[in-house]
Amino acid sequence: MFFITILVKLFEIAFFSEKTPVSSEKNLPERILYKEFNYGDYKTVKLLHTSTGEVEELPLDIYLYGVVSGEMPVTFEIEALKAQAIVARTYTIYQMMNNTKHKDIGADICDSSLCCQAWISKENRMARWDENLREENWIKIENSVNSTIGKVILYEGQPIRAFFHSNSGGMTESSKYVWGGDFSYLQAVETSGEDAYSSYKSEVTISKDELVVKMKEKYSDFDIDFSKDDWIKILENTETSRKS
């Protein structure tokens, strides 16, 4: 099962917080200086193709076909695909409104899941499906987007930062421990039922030598004495028992 967990509750809009700091969630004064959000202003996406550096203009929902088919297996339930379409649309519009990462080259968003969100062309997507399933699969993708046209997730009239994941191991993590931004609608919540997902648990075994190599790649002055029991220990847990 695929889970998208969005906890929407009162929070501080990050992109205005520098100008109008808010001391607490309950104290929501006249700081509401939000940019006007008009869905109609965000109908064309300037997509950066990371492999070529080319920037392509696409109608928002046509662009989303490539995102949904790049981010989620088409075999998932149509309702999951629709949820993915709404979250991806919200994420895209948020990036168009706020992200300056690719603005210098005139793009709103790129096609890399490591940077923005995945996107794959119809041609490339179709080529990876069995020939006899291509047509019906693509219709399913189009339906997930077309049946949700106009739907975005808003908080106080503005698109949220709609991050998504495939599995959180039973509980999401607060955004402040992941990216450092503390959004009230990106707090840790339980996501029961995820244990039915095939990638719910994973285990990795590496040798001591491999551990040293990997750690040195990131921390060149890394040093460890395996003869001492207390050289590997948990120093701190987040509120969801994740180790930091």
Ligand SMILES: [Zn+2]
């Ligand atoms: Zn990007």
